[in-house]
Amino acid sequence: MSLIVTELSRRVDGVAHLDGVSCVLERGRFYVVAGQTLSGKTSLLHALAGLETPDAGKISLDGKDLAEMPVWARSVSLVYQQFINYPHLTVYENIAFPLRRRHLVATEVERMVHEIAATVGLTPLLLRMPGTLSGGQQQRVALARSLVKGSDLLLLDEPLVNLDYKLREQLREEFLNIFAKQSHSILVYATTDPLEALLFDADVLVMHEGRLLQVGAAQHVYAHPATTTVARIFSDPPMNLLSGHLDATGLRLADDVRLPRSGHLGDLPPGPYIFGFRPGDVGLASPGISSEVELAEISGSETFLHLRHETMRFVAHLSGVRTHAPGENVEAFLDGAKLFAFTPDGKLAAAPSRV
Amino acid sequence: MSGDRSKMLFISPGLIVLVAIILFPLLFTIRVSFSDWDVARPGLDWIGATNYLRLAHDARFWESFGRLALMAVGSVLLQYLLGFGLALLVWREVRARRFFRVLFLIPMMTTPVIMAVIWRTMFHESLGPVNDLVRLLGFAPLPWLSQSGLAMTSIIIVEVWQWTPFMFLMLLAGLMSLPREPFLAAAIDGAGPVRTFLRVTFPMMAPISIGAIIIRLIEASKILDSVYVITSGGPGTATETSSYYIFIRGLRDFQVGYAAALSFTYLVIMAISLTIIAKVLARVMLVRDHAA
């Protein structure tokens, strides 16, 4: 039994928030909707929850069309990125709220609240007010309230984005543990960070400008991006994409950068292509492409080197803090075996094999 | 989002009450204005536009607009200047700020008519403290309630006393919600208090100033309570505002039909004038803001 989304579209003020989105979501599975800001992730989640009515398209759960069902009759939970809890109720009452709406017996309510509180680690905080809690704790309360319902559809809209790095890592791990135990819900988690999708090892739905670009296992989408857009979005930092040419002897990037034809590119017909390579696959070694440093961007304990070779611009991702002054010349080594090839209209032609 | 039935549930009670109690009377007034309803001839007949023709020649009616404009604009302007000044004074670094805030708030809370009754005793030419103060300052006692110019001034003073707190409240709230950065920038640039006010404070307060002035103008245009109590429109008709004149015609002389015509004309004129004033003010304030 599953959730079937068909051609979902929604326009606001002329801009397409959702553009013909179709997918099938199975029970018991964990899906990550990945995309940049304003790519339609929130719109999709809100449409699934029934908070926004699409202009066109259909959503059906287990064969039943959800269009007629008002929000409060559905079995959906949503965790927001801004910690949303009922400010006038204690943590206990917050979690108990949906149960009370279903008129469950007090003893049952108590049992379920305590059970979920233990799962999420909130037991000592049950009598506190949400306003007195830290961000991470507030988000746990929101999560508890969503879990206690046992809904068919559990949606999370970038829930960790307002927390600090360490807390994010911690909560992500807890999420994985909690989600692993869910077998009858459909979990949909929206994020702008492709690494999160990879960490969760879930099924990914890549969205861009309201359209669903690719669906698949995270690792697969990462290794085989269907289009250049997916390659750019589902990669952090974005993949370098350069136009080039493939002929019998090898491949040519820009005007004078020649690389031998690697095995995985062997079957491709000669002609113009867009080649892609990850910043992490560029190293500073000889012999390489003679490039000029435009900018050395130091982030934490990593360096992003913005390089330029004539008309060719690309970024190298190096570990450690490297100081290279702008204008300096370096040799950038590009391994041909790590190249992606896309047809000029952006579709994937060949991807490097994973070693 | 489904729930169309409930959204009607929320707004219908209020809307129905309002339509029934305000819209119908308004429409009724318009209908009555085309009739000759009078003490002698009660009932709805039809006399066409006779009432409107009559009011077109009614000098007393049109003069009342002039007086109303003078009183309303005069008092609102003073209220704005004083209110702004007070807000600036109490805004920062003042001891017992909360006490003064409450104190300055009080006049606005009091019943205008009742305070007007007290003010009337104060403006009494021989027994009131106002002339006592005037004498103290070295002037001759003034005939506050028996000379037209002074009568209008006395009403303006009462209105200023009563409603400056409103301006004070609005503008103080506005001042307190201003961001700090422009002031820090001005301080770094070496701007003195006057310059900071003209270039930073005042322009940023433009939207709230406009809002407050318009609200006060709307309320001031209805002046009737103080006029009734302090001067009864006098001396003669010197302080007779449009509201007061309509009140006399409709509820004293009971010329209901004519008063209805006067009311409707008054309403239309007020609506148009206030809209024009609002637009003009908005443009003036924003132009000045851009220039600064």
Added chain:
Amino acid sequence: MNALYRILKYAAILLWSAFVIAPFLWALTTSFKTANGITGGPTYIPWLQYRPSLQGWRDLFHSGGGGIQIAGPYLSSLIVTISASLVSLVLGTLAAYGLSRFTYRAGFVRNADITFFFISQRIMPPVVLAIPFFLMLQFLHLLDTKIGLIIVYIALLMPIAVWVMVDFFNTVPRELDQSAMLDGCSPFETFWRVVLPNSKPGLVVAGLFCLIFGWNDFFFAFTLTFTQTQLLPVAIVSLNSSVTPWWSLSAAALVSVAPLIAVAFVLERYLSRGSLAGTIK
């Protein structure tokens, strides 16, 4: 320079404070006077300039001969104002929630227009409504009754409640409503269980505004009531003849205005939380 500025600042504040207090002090002093304290010219300090007496205050409790039975009008004002304010608050808050959360469309009329319709009622000069209200209440045999006045006041106070509450509800995040609905609340339950409990500051301000405007009305009470129902402002003004001695008048005025001064303290605390700056539109 700085010291001079500070002196001027406090001087200005004190000057205005004196202006604010003046009428109250004058009324207070006058309320303790008898004929002697008045006829010679204005006097201010008891015992030094005139002989104080409690006559003015005693006159508050019996009518006739220049006095006034103030308990009656006080009670009437309380009943009428509180009832009208409660109903206005309920109707106005419901309408405000609808206007804040839902989109209404009837032809070309949309939310902003409906809100404007509610609020524009304040532009209406009382005089314009007085005649039709008079005729309407006369037709319903409700002239000179508390109920008639309450009905009229509801129409006048509801726009105030709508004005304050719409702006207040707009500051409550919609995600809260959404969460409530996802948790199983119908729109009304959402309003009742989630939004309303978090709206206390707005309700207090709206309620106080309704009470104040209602209590302070003179014109409608004046035109729509005569002998059986008398509200406080009307009662006081009817004393404003040359027959009534100043001392009773002053005492009555002070007693009528005193509760409002107390309300000022309460209101100031809520207003200083900045809930007002956003209501100016």
